[in-house]
Amino acid sequence: MGPPACAACTYRGITLRRTHRDGALRRISALLLITVFLTLSLGARTAQSAELERFLRDVQPGDIFPGANRLAAPQGSPPVAAAFSGDKQLGFVFLNSDIVNATGYSGKPIHVLIAMDMDAVIQGARLVEHHEPIVLIGIPEKRIKGFIDDFVGLDVAKLVSSEGAEHDIDIVSGATVTVMVIDDSVVRSAIRIARAYGLGGLEPEQALPTGPKASINMTAPATTEDWIDLVGDGSVRRLKLTVGDVNRAFEEDGDVAAIERPEPGDPDEVYIELFAALVSVPTIGTSVLGESEYRNLTKRLKPGRHGILVAGDGRYSFKGSGYVRGGIFDRFQLIQGDNSIRFRDRNHKRLRKVAAAGAPSLSEVDLFYIPEDAEFDAAKPWRLQLLVSRATGPTDKAFTTFDLNYLPPEKYLEYEAVAPSVDAGVPAARSDIERAVLWKTMWKRKIPETVVLMAA
Secondary structure (H helix, E strand, O other), X not given: OOOOOXXXXXXXXXXXXXXHHHHHHHHHHHXXXXXXXXXXXXXXXXXXXXXXXXXXXXXXXXXXXXXXXXXXXXXXXXXXXXXXXXXXXXXXXXXXXXXXOOEOOOOOEOEEXXXXXXXXXXXXXXXXXXXXXXXXXXXXXXXXXXXXXXXXXXXXXXXXXXXXXXXXXXXXXXXXXXXXXXXXXXXXHHHHHHHHOOHHHOOOOOOOOOEEEEEEOOOOOOOOOOHHHXXXXXXXXXXXXXXXXXXXXXXXXXXXXXXXXXXOOOOOOEEEEEEEEEOOOHHHHHHHHXXXXXXXXXXXXXXXXXXXXXXXXXXXXOOOOHHHHHOEOOOEEEEEOOEXXXXXXXXXXXXXXXXXXXXXXXXXXXXXXXXXXXXXXXXXXXXXXEEEEEEOOOOEEEEEEXXXXXXXXXXXXXXXXXXXXXXXXXXXXOXXXXXXXXXXXXXXXXXXXXXXXXXX
8 A cells, every 4th residue: 555645744764855946846756757758769769860861971873873962961760862853852872881781791770862753663772881801801892882873773573573584784692791791781771761751652561550569478488308209390490502502593593504513413412401490499499409408498598589490411611711700600691571580600600409309310500699689570471591502613702591480389479459650760671572572683683703602
């Protein structure tokens, strides 16, 4: 029972006094809290606008947007600067890193200014700032800038409406972390801005309808299951590729030089057998990692964070050796919706084996912690995308990719009803078409090995 509602009275031996001054102070405190909240919210938006404005100060309107003679002050969230020729609006200029994650090999954003017209066609793209160490010390920056120039003319509306058809820009493939981030962030940010501002006839996607929201039931009692059961119910997912599978993939990509250099060996020989599991789920983690290692994992993870096990065997390593030198795993990434997650050595722990009874002996067994700044919903589908390279000449390589799809089994989920969320800026929901477009276009291009940052 709380204190009595009176102006001055005794409660448990303590005299309580409520005055008009107290009420005024409470009102002032409430106003201060609201002010702080609004200041923080506006501060985040102002910081974004300031970032775009900072880069625009060093750019002439016509240099980033041909035909433009002025740029309006950045507005909106995320911010865009309207481009004009006289009084006619030509389109918008925006910064990729304001819209999507553009963190590169260095762990810092790769900033690219993008100009897009009212028909959702990219009219300009410029690298304005980066901290990529290999680019800084080993690769001429003009090579990267040349790659970015090839985005000019990309019809984003056509790309989205083509339901996954890859675009024909002959640019650098997702074979390197640096180039992959640029490609990814430019295309994704352009699609989001085109949708948000109705460019090229694209429309903002509707918020997800009201319905039960799924999440992982982290409080469910853990049970120990064997390998057969874990693989059988989808707790552990598997991708098996043979030498023949890999050769056929390169043939389908159509690169003559790659086709002429097939992977040697019996077509039925295992090239890689890859496994993945969401081991932060109590039953999966206890079974796959063992009780002791699972306890270590739960101590490491903050509430709401997750970890995955990736394991493999065969002639091809999903880890490679690039992470030893550069600290980043560049042969695979986790993809969920329109987000991609790359892992660094600080997110990694090497394990000796899979603990589940009946599990095969695998040459690589590794635990990866989802980075704290990554957007990841453990209850939704995700996939590992594996990058495979092939030398096509003294300085050239070709690339192809394979997906291991993961969806947590229904038995690990719990549901709660939520109201629809509508963002006044960029829509929260993303279409299946958009996802298909982006990840079909990724990795399908070629790059001279002099620009390749990944290990051979």
